[in-house]
Amino acid sequence: MSVISVGTMAFDAIETPFGKIDKIVGGSGIYVAYAAAHFITPIKQISIIGYDFPKEELDELNSRGVELDGVEVVADKKSFFWSGKYHEDMNSRDTLVTDLNVLADFKPVVPQSYQGAEFLMLGNLSPDIQLSIINQLTERPKLVVMDTMNFWMDIALDGLKEVLKKVDVLMVNDAEARQLSGEYSLVKAAKNIMEMGPKFLIIKKGEHGALLFHESHVFFAPALPLEDVFDPTGAGDTFAGGFIGHIAKTKDISFSNMKTAIIVGSAMASFCVEKFGPNRLKEITKADIDTRIAEFVQLVNFDIDLV
Amino acid sequence: MSVISVGTMAFDAIETPFGKIDKIVGGSGIYVAYAAAHFITPIKQISIIGYDFPKEELDELNSRGVELDGVEVVADKKSFFWSGKYHEDMNSRDTLVTDLNVLADFKPVVPQSYQGAEFLMLGNLSPDIQLSIINQLTERPKLVVMDTMNFWMDIALDGLKEVLKKVDVLMVNDAEARQLSGEYSLVKAAKNIMEMGPKFLIIKKGEHGALLFHESHVFFAPALPLEDVFDPTGAGDTFAGGFIGHIAKTKDISFSNMKTAIIVGSAMASFCVEKFGPNRLKEITKADIDTRIAEFVQLVNFDIDLV
Numbered sequence: 186m187s188v189i190s191v192g193t194m195a196f197d198a199i200e201t202p203f204g205k206i207d208k209i210v211g212g213s214g215i216y217v218a219y220a221a222a223h224f225i226t227p228i229k230q231i232s233i234i235g236y237d238f239p240k241e242e243l244d245e246l247n248s249r250g251v252e253l254d255g256v257e258v259v260a261d262k263k264s265f266f267w268s269g270k271y272h273e274d275m276n277s278r279d280t281l282v283t284d285l286n287v288l289a290d291f292k293p294v295v296p297q298s299y300q301g302a303e304f305l306m307l308g309n310l311s312p313d314i315q316l317s318i319i320n321q322l323t324e325r326p327k328l329v330v331m332d333t334m335n336f337w338m339d340i341a342l343d344g345l346k347e348v349l350k351k352v353d354v355l356m357v358n359d360a361e362a363r364q365l366s367g368e369y370s371l372v373k374a375a376k377n378i379m380e381m382g383p384k385f386l387i388i389k390k391g392e393h394g395a396l397l398f399h400e401s402h403v404f405f406a407p408a409l410p411l412e413d414v415f416d417p418t419g420a421g422d423t424f425a426g427g428f429i430g431h432i433a434k435t436k437d438i439s440f441s442n443m444k445t446a447i448i449v450g451s452a453m454a455s456f457c458v459e460k461f462g463p464n465r466l467k468e469i470t471k472a473d474i475d476t477r478i479a480e481f482v483q484l485v486n487f488d489i490d491l492v
Numbered sequence: 493m494s495v496i497s498v499g500t501m502a503f504d505a506i507e508t509p510f511g512k513i514d515k516i517v518g519g520s521g522i523y524v525a526y527a528a529a530h531f532i533t534p535i536k537q538i539s540i541i542g543y544d545f546p547k548e549e550l551d552e553l554n555s556r557g558v559e560l561d562g563v564e565v566v567a568d569k570k571s572f573f574w575s576g577k578y579h580e581d582m583n584s585r586d587t588l589v590t591d592l593n594v595l596a597d598f599k600p601v602v603p604q605s606y607q608g609a610e611f612l613m614l615g616n617l618s619p620d621i622q623l624s625i626i627n628q629l630t631e632r633p634k635l636v637v638m639d640t641m642n643f644w645m646d647i648a649l650d651g652l653k654e655v656l657k658k659v660d661v662l663m664v665n666d667a668e669a670r671q672l673s674g675e676y677s678l679v680k681a682a683k684n685i686m687e688m689g690p691k692f693l694i695i696k697k698g699e700h701g702a703l704l705f706h707e708s709h710v711f712f713a714p715a716l717p718l719e720d721v722f723d724p725t726g727a728g729d730t731f732a733g734g735f736i737g738h739i740a741k742t743k744d745i746s747f748s749n750m751k752t753a754i755i756v757g758s759a760m761a762s763f764c765v766e767k768f769g770p771n772r773l774k775e776i777t778k779a780d781i782d783t784r785i786a787e788f789v790q791l792v793n794f795d796i797d798l799v
Contacts, residue, residue, distance in 0.1 A: 273676070405701075410703060411679060484712050486751075487713075
């Protein structure tokens with residue numbers, strides 16, 4: 186029972202209305218790994234880093250059951266760097282800097298020791314890279330989950346559509362679902378996108394929760410209304426990590442279990458935003474997670490027998 | 493067991509991306525009445541209309557258990573008229589025309605036959621009118637629910653705050669909750685607003701559902717993801733009508749029952765948007781409503797024992 190996770194491992198500089206940090210570890214692969222490892226190990230990480238990526242962070246990941254055989258270290262280049270500034274409403278942000286550095290040459294090779302993994306989480310990377318990972322696997326995983334973004338719809342739509350044919354679950358936000366489908370109604374958008382390949386579609390709506398579509402079914406998971414959102418960076422990737430972590434732990438890829446996995450992902454994302462970067466994900470315990478999930482149950486629980 | 497509902501009875505002209513109608517009956521009181529009367533009668537209506545308001549509509553309301561003793565008819569003036577045009581996303585609209593007509597002189601008198609009603613729904617009207625209604629009641633209702641909007645926050649904030657001290661439940665949208673409280677976080681906004689008087693706060697988020705706050709509790713009800721939204725006019729008032737209708741039918745003003753009432757209100761609102769004006773609310777049956785509520789149960793139902 187194991188999960189392959191492909192994503193970036195990077196440095197971020199983040200400014201929010203509540204504070205500023207010049208350099209903190211980030212990247213989709215980091216958030217997925219720290220979130221998923223609370224539920225299942227090993228996480229078989231595939232990524233690329235430069236000479237400047239901290240040894241202590243690799244040790245920390247490793248101690249949590251994140252295997253790093255698939256993380257390429259480039260001796261003469263820097264790690265991927267992203268810098269962003271959030272607006273007052275915390276729902277939108279400006280990207281200030283994107284230094285690809287090592288990421289420009291990322292041609293991941295799946296280590297032999299990773300073969301046979303049952304679950305694959307494809308983080309937001311170019312469709313070429315995502316497809317290359319799928320094609321390198323000698324045995325198709327039980328479930329392939331893919332994240333992507335509007336950027337790839339703009340510049341690599343054909344490649345993206347090729348990958349979509351080969352994945353089980355697609356995760357996008359509401360604007361991206363509308364862009365990909367050309368439909369404004371999310372119900373129509375979901376039908377359209379599921380015809381492109383994925384049997385399941387998760388539409389993330391940030392503070393407004395997430396929708397899961399499958400055939401004619403739909404499930405809605407709220408986001409926890411939070412008193413303070415400190416730093417939204419990585420919330421979507423943390424959601425993905427909690428989702429794949431729960432699925433892999435339970436080995437159940439039914440629609441019913443995916444609903445639970447979305448609640449777990451939402452709970453993990455609600456922790457992520459409480460501190461800068463992935464810091465909060467490193468602190469929380471199983472008990473913290475259980476308490477948070479119970480809050481989600483309370484949040485949506487109602488007694489309909491009265492009607 | 494009865495409900496007093498105070499609100500406008502008007503004509504609307506509506507343009508959406510899907511169609512256009514030059515004159516249709518509308519107004520908050522109309523939507524509340526048609527929605528609530530599916531659950532409880534009589535609805536004791538308080539409103540004002542002009543000579544031009546159709547007799548057939550009054551007969552229709554009456555046949556559904558809506559008492560009209562409190563509806564003043566002005567013989568030489570026209571009914572309130574509103575005209576609006578929705579944008580492509582259906583979430584925002586431009587008001588094109590607001591002809592107050594009879595509404596300019598609205599000084600409602602509560603008929604003697606309405607005294608003793610157990611529930612009061614104060615539709616979105618000036619705080620002066622809302623306060624006058626409360627003060628005219630010889631016996632305080634079991635539950636007073638109030639709707640308002642940003643317009644009154646802009647021009648009559650002091651009066652609005654006076655009314656807030658006397659109501660149990662306030663309904664506003666997310667932007668209005670932020671404006672009224674000066675807090676961006678809806679959790680902080682809710683705490684702030686509940687200190688102004690209401691023990692319960694409902695924050696309506698349109699297609700993103702609704703939140704119910706009470707003391708330290710919060711409940712989230714989703715909106716049903718719809719394939720087509722034809723005309724959103726009146727959805728908020730229909731939500732209020734379903735809410736007060738369920739509360740009055742069950743005579744239970746607990747937090748737990750309010751959660752159910754919000755689901756009922758959301759179900760009614762999901763019908764409202766399917767056709768122009770209140771038309772859909774007149775067609776639906778008890779069976780239609782039950783089926784729709786069951787869809788809401790499916791939408792949020794998940795099995796957390798698996799975690």
